[in-house]
Amino acid sequence: xxxxxxxxxxxxxxxxxxxxxxxxxxxxxxxxxxxxxxxxxxxxxxxxxxxxxxxxxxxxxxxxxxxxxxxxxxxxxxxxxxxxxxxxxxxxxxxxxxxxxxxxxxxxxxxxxxxxxxxxxxxxxxxxxxxxxxxxxxxxxxxxxxxxxxxxxxxxxxxxxxxxxxxxxxxxxxxxxxxxxxxxxxxxxxxxxxxxxxxxxxxxxxxxxxxxxxxxxxxxxxxxxxxxxxxxxxxxxxxxxxxxxxxxxxxxxxxxxxxxxxxxxxxxxxxxxxxxxxxxxxxxxxxxxxxxxxxxxxxxxxxxxxxxxxxxxxxxxxxxxxxxxxx
Amino acid sequence: xxxxxxxxxxxxxxxxxxxxxxxxxxxxxxxxxxxxxxxxxxxxxxxxxxxxxxxxxxxxxxxxxxxxxxxxxxxxxxxxxxxxxxxxxxxxxxxxxxxxxxxxxxxxxxxxxxxxxxxxxxxxxxxxxxxxxxxxxxxxxxxxxxxxxxxxxxxxxxxxxxxxxxxxxxxxxxxxxxxxxxxxxxxxxxxxxxxxxxxxxxxxxxxxxxxxxxxxxxxxxxxxxxxxxxxxxxxxxxxxxxxxxxxxxxxxxxxxxxxxxxxxxxxxxxxxxxxxxxxxxxxxxxxxxxxx
Numbered sequence: 206x207x208x209x210x211x212x213x214x215x216x217x218x219x220x221x222x223x224x225x226x227x228x229x230x231x232x233x234x235x236x237x238x239x240x241x242x243x244x245x246x247x248x249x250x251x252x253x254x255x256x257x258x259x260x261x262x263x264x265x266x267x268x269x270x271x272x273x274x275x276x277x278x279x280x281x282x283x284x285x286x287x288x289x290x291x292x293x294x295x296x297x298x299x300x301x302x303x304x305x306x307x308x309x310x311x312x313x314x315x316x317x318x319x320x321x322x323x324x325x326x327x328x329x330x331x332x333x334x335x336x337x338x339x340x341x342x343x344x345x346x347x348x349x350x351x352x353x354x355x356x357x358x359x360x361x362x363x364x365x366x367x368x369x370x371x372x373x374x375x376x377x378x379x380x381x382x383x384x385x386x387x388x389x390x391x392x393x394x395x396x397x398x399x400x401x402x403x404x405x406x407x408x409x410x411x412x413x414x415x416x417x418x419x420x421x422x423x424x425x426x427x428x429x430x431x432x433x434x435x436x437x438x439x440x441x442x443x444x445x446x447x448x449x450x451x452x453x454x455x456x457x458x459x460x461x462x463x464x465x466x467x468x469x470x471x472x473x474x475x476x477x478x479x480x481x482x483x484x485x486x487x488x489x490x491x492x493x494x495x496x497x498x499x500x501x502x503x504x505x506x507x508x509x510x511x512x513x514x515x516x517x518x519x520x521x522x523x524x525x526x527x528x529x530x531x532x
Numbered sequence: 533x534x535x536x537x538x539x540x541x542x543x544x545x546x547x548x549x550x551x552x553x554x555x556x557x558x559x560x561x562x563x564x565x566x567x568x569x570x571x572x573x574x575x576x577x578x579x580x581x582x583x584x585x586x587x588x589x590x591x592x593x594x595x596x597x598x599x600x601x602x603x604x605x606x607x608x609x610x611x612x613x614x615x616x617x618x619x620x621x622x623x624x625x626x627x628x629x630x631x632x633x634x635x636x637x638x639x640x641x642x643x644x645x646x647x648x649x650x651x652x653x654x655x656x657x658x659x660x661x662x663x664x665x666x667x668x669x670x671x672x673x674x675x676x677x678x679x680x681x682x683x684x685x686x687x688x689x690x691x692x693x694x695x696x697x698x699x700x701x702x703x704x705x706x707x708x709x710x711x712x713x714x715x716x717x718x719x720x721x722x723x724x725x726x727x728x729x730x731x732x733x734x735x736x737x738x739x740x741x742x743x744x745x746x747x748x749x750x751x752x753x754x755x756x757x758x759x760x761x762x763x764x765x766x767x768x769x770x771x772x773x774x775x776x777x778x779x780x781x782x783x784x785x786x787x788x789x790x791x792x793x794x795x796x797x798x799x800x801x802x803x804x805x806x807x808x809x810x811x812x813x814x815x816x817x818x819x820x821x822x823x824x
Contacts, residue, residue, distance in 0.1 A: 275627050277634075322810045329567045329630055330813055333765060337805035340758060344799040459758075463634055470631070503642025509635025513628055514618065 230478065237384055249376045255481075255488045256383040257445045262468040262480030263387075263394055264437025269466065270475035271398055272430040273410030274324070277332045278339030280461035282435040284346060285312050286442025287452030291358040296351065301364055305443060312439040313432055320431030324424055336459055346454040357453025361446040383444055387481075390437055395477055397433065406430050438465075463509070471512050473519025482520045537668035539791045540784065545676045547783025548683025549745075552738040553756065554763040554775040555690055556731020562707040562770020564724055566615060570633035571735050571760060572753030573640035574603040578736020579748045580644060583655050592658035599740035600733040607732025610636070612725040637754060645750040655743035679741055686734075687776050694772060703727060707770055759786070762805040768815025777817060 240252055261283055268274045289308025293299045299307070319338055326334040347355045363373040364382065371378045397403050405426050408416040417423045446452040455461070464487070472483025487508075494504050518526070557571045582599035586592055615629055657675045664671040694700035706713040706723060714720045739752070746752065759782060767778030782801050789800040808816060 275631070322806075325811075326809050326813055329627065330809060332567070332627070332630055333761060334806060334809040336758070337762075337802045337809060340802040341799055341806060344796075344802060348796075348799075460638070463638070466631065501642070502638050503646060506635045506637065506639025506642050510632055510639060513632045513635060514614075517628070 258484035260441035264434045265465045268434040272406040276335040278335030281339035281342040282438035283442035284457035286439030287446030316432040316435030320428040324427045343457045363447045473521030476521040538670045543784035543787035547780035551779035553760045556734045558764045558775045567630040570636035572757030574732035574735040575739040576753035579739030582740030599736045603736030604729040604733035608729035611728035653748040657744045762801045774817035
């Protein structure tokens with residue numbers, strides 16, 4: 206299949222622009238860390254929402270940006286993450302220290318198997334098959350009575366930071382927790398995409414046949430990318446569920462998956478900071494517009510059309526082009 | 533199992549409705565390699581147009597006509613002035629277009645919600661199609677038989693049209709070799725727009741026909757588009773005959789699941805889509821083995 210992004214925007218690209226990237230990253234980091242001290246409660250809410258969305262987009266970016274596989278069903282794993290914590294904590298009574306690793310293990314196993322099946326389809330087929338899979342999960346979640354059916358589950362526990370003398374119910378502490386997890390995941394993803402494994406994924410995106418001809422087991426790499434992406438989506442789902450104390454089947458809807466794809470594309474598929482930029486812009490625009498209009502769907506749809514039509518390289522795509530032009 | 537005939541008839545009726553929707557989607561995919569997720573949007577537009585027309589004039593027939601014409605024009609414009617120019621820019625088109633039409637689907641649902649609110653509207657069955665007939669021991673609504681008849685006539689008409697007329701052979705030719713057909717002096721751009729428009733128009737008619745059975749609401753297109761995708765995939769992308777069989781399979785599976793095992797109601801058709809996509813991506817009846 207053809208890559209979903211323009212060939213010159215590779216994932217491991219920062220070489221020429223590494224200084225600019227580092228400065229941008231440091232600037233963002235400083236901003237993110239100082240954020241809780243200056244901003245209002247409302248801004249903190251938005252900030253946390255951005256981080257949760259960004260985690261999902263970071264995971265999805267490995268699939269869309271790095272490997273070139275466009276999935277329209279990744280929200281399934283966000284939901285699985287949320288339900289995982291819900292089931293292990295609220296139904297089985299396990300502490301989070303057991304429940305979260307267990308959830309991530311189960312998600313990794315489910316993702317491995319579904320990845321194995323999904324990657325048999327190519328291009329638009331992959332989009333369809335992931336959509337079908339997530340809709341199946343959505344159907345199961347809606348019909349399962351023990352997890353509250355279509356109403357979902359409440360009472361998702363947040364981690365306890367009492368030993369640090371902090372209360373997790375303080376929005377600033379929860380923001381810091383989400384920020385810490387996001388940064389850790391970003392670091393991990395940066396390591397993965399710059400590793401030999403990441404280079405193979407980029408190779409698959411650019412020319413799958415050639416990678417196969419070079420002797421790489423293309424399918425195994427794709428399953429690997431699918432699994433990593435799904436586990437990160439599940440982490441996003443866990444934090445989201447903890448943030449709202451709540452999880453319901455809507456977190457697995459194909460609209461939610463579409464939002465993820467949109468954020469990746471807005472930010473610039475394949476760029477490390479792309480998902481962060483994309484989710485930031487998306488959440489802020491959504492918030493800003495929600496004051497003006499109730500028509501969330503309309504905004505979402507038009508946003509999607511405009512971005513796919515005019516901004517295919519994403520914000521960071523435009524940015525790195527400008528940087529290159531200035532050199 | 534006294535109600536079995538009823539459920540089977542309902543399944544066939546749903547299948548016929550799905551076929552009316554799927555046929556446009558499958559031909560558009562075969563012809564242009566475009567996975568048109570906005571198909572559901574045209575279904576919604578058709579249904580609302582039909583509703584408005586029927587309310588203003590009281591004529592169901594006129595509602596069907598308007599429900600075809602408006603989506604046809606909109607579909608024509610979408611293909612000619614939005615999708616085709618994007619194809620020419622040589623992007624990784626089929627994915628871009630799938631995402632773009634995904635956006636259109638939501639934008640239309642949002643627009644409809646803005647104009648009409650999120651309440652449910654219903655379209656009355658016209659008097660000449662109301663009432664029931666005794667069929668296999670069940671009193672079956674005439675209107676549902678009309679849907680079955682309409683779908684069947686459409687299916688035969690389309691298969692005949694595509695296989696026995698000049699226009700049909702041009703379309704089939706363009707599915708196989710777009711460049712050759714263009715070289716024969718046929719304006720492929722116009723042909724694509726007309727076929728896309730006709731598919732959208734049929735989706736619109738589907739919306740009008742569905743209106744008295746399922747109600748008219750802003751999200752109706754988003755719900756139906758996935759079922760339609762299942763039909764198209766099961767039948768084999770680009771395969772009209774296949775999508776007829778696929779529509780009947782999906783219609784029956786959905787209806788029977790709903791009747792006898794409601795836990796699986798949401799699950800069955802997606803499972804079907806998943807299994808076919810993974811194990812027989814060319815569709816159950818795909819002969820050409822078209823790679824997607």
